[in-house]
Amino acid sequence: MTIAALIDKQDTFEIVRDQIGAILALEVASQMALATAAVRDPDDWKLRVFSERSNPWEQFLNDQSDGSPIVNVWVDNSNFDPKVSTVVERQKSETVYNVDCYGYGQSADNPAGGHTPGDREAAFEAHRALRLVRNILMAAEYTYLGLRGVVFRRWTQAITVFQPQQDASQVQQIVGARLVFRVEFNEFSPQIPLETLELLSADVNRTEDGQLIAEADYDYTI
Amino acid sequence: MSLRQLAEADLGAVLEDGATGFGWPITVTSPAEMSALLTGFSDDISQIIDPDTGQIVSGRLASIALRISSLTAAGFELPQGIADAAQKPWLVTFDDINGNSFTFKVMQSNPDRALGIVTCILELYRP
Numbered sequence: 336m337t338i339a340a341l342i343d344k345q346d347t348f349e350i351v352r353d354q355i356g357a358i359l360a361l362e363v364a365s366q367m368a369l370a371t372a373a374v375r376d377p378d379d380w381k382l383r384v385f386s387e388r389s390n391p392w393e394q395f396l397n398d399q400s401d402g403s404p405i406v407n408v409w410v411d412n413s414n415f416d417p418k419v420s421t422v423v424e425r426q427k428s429e430t431v432y433n434v435d436c437y438g439y440g441q442s443a444d445n446p447a448g449g450h451t452p453g454d455r456e457a458a459f460e461a462h463r464a465l466r467l468v469r470n471i472l473m474a475a476e477y478t479y480l481g482l483r484g485v486v487f488r489r490w491t492q493a494i495t496v497f498q499p500q501q502d503a504s505q506v507q508q509i510v511g512a513r514l515v516f517r518v519e520f521n522e523f524s525p526q527i528p529l530e531t532l533e534l535l536s537a538d539v540n541r542t543e544d545g546q547l548i549a550e551a552d553y554d555y556t557i
Numbered sequence: 558m559s560l561r562q563l564a565e566a567d568l569g570a571v572l573e574d575g576a577t578g579f580g581w582p583i584t585v586t587s588p589a590e591m592s593a594l595l596t597g598f599s600d601d602i603s604q605i606i607d608p609d610t611g612q613i614v615s616g617r618l619a620s621i622a623l624r625i626s627s628l629t630a631a632g633f634e635l636p637q638g639i640a641d642a643a644q645k646p647w648l649v650t651f652d653d654i655n656g657n658s659f660t661f662k663v664m665q666s667n668p669d670r671a672l673g674i675v676t677c678i679l680e681l682y683r684p
Binding site for chain 2: 396399441442443444445448449450451452453455506507508
């Protein structure tokens with residue numbers, strides 16, 4: 336016996352992955368608009384959001400015209416909890432998403448004296464991106480990531496800063512920061528269409544006038 | 558002349574021959590903002606495999622190699638990486654083969670005092 340229906344759906348982990356990216360892109364645009372309204376430089380709130388890219392920071396290597404931080408959302412792993420799941424239909428998943436933030440820095444002349452070191456600027460840019468990402472994803476507006484009824488809980492599990500896998504002595508300075516974001520939700524699997532074996536109906540009537548007070552139907556299925 | 562002194566003298570032909578060799582004009586600027594046009598080797602490449610280690614490398618690597626005696630003759634000390642943001646860094650400017658000029662900061666200096674050559678690892682710099 337094979338599965339009767341075409342599996343034509345997104346799993347919840349995919350929906351949540353896309354939702355995290357959409358929230359970040361939407362809120363970055365909103366923050367830039369708010370900054371403009373507040374007569375601040377909107378580029379200080381600019382992030383470029385990607386999903387499931389292996390080396391998005393490659394953009395920094397050959398084109399330095401836009402040095403705004405890059406954010407990449409990708410699925411890392413899922414763990415399923417059998418204690419609060421069923422073997423048939425619903426499995427509770429705790430999925431970890433990595434939200435990697437890459438900051439680019441370029442050494443530059445300081446007209447007031449000295450210079451601005453590119454390695455420090457890259458770290459500061461990565462930290463700025465991390466700050467925006469954490470505040471957006473942990474904002475009260477996104478307690479359930481806009482998917483109430485699907486997402487039970489979202490949580491910043493850890494933050495680590497790292498150097499991307501590149502030669503240490505290359506001309507560009509890039510620093511990465513990873514926000515490990517854990518989201519809990521249910522995953523569902525295809526089911527056998529149920530067939531009714533027996534229908535049990537119950538009516539409750541008032542004796543004096545025969546008025547129907549309550550009625551209930553119970554389907555007994557396989 | 559010893560073989561070692563001969564090797565240093567040969568740098569003039571090997572490293573600084575811009576007419577028939579690989580010598581390339583490089584402008585060096587010290588933290589005191591003294592500049593001089595020297596001739597040496599310049600590299601600015603993006604590569605996939607590091608030939609030294611065999612490891613995959615992504616990114617852009619730039620370096621120069623200069624004759625130490627030429628630097629000294631021009632009034633320079635050995636270039637070095639400057640970590641202090643309050644100071645100006647050592648800068649080098651050179652064109653690529655298509656005539657596009659790039660300015661770099663010296664990130665790391667690797668002098669070979671035995672043969673009299675210094676190799677500088679570079680980082681992009683916005684003047």
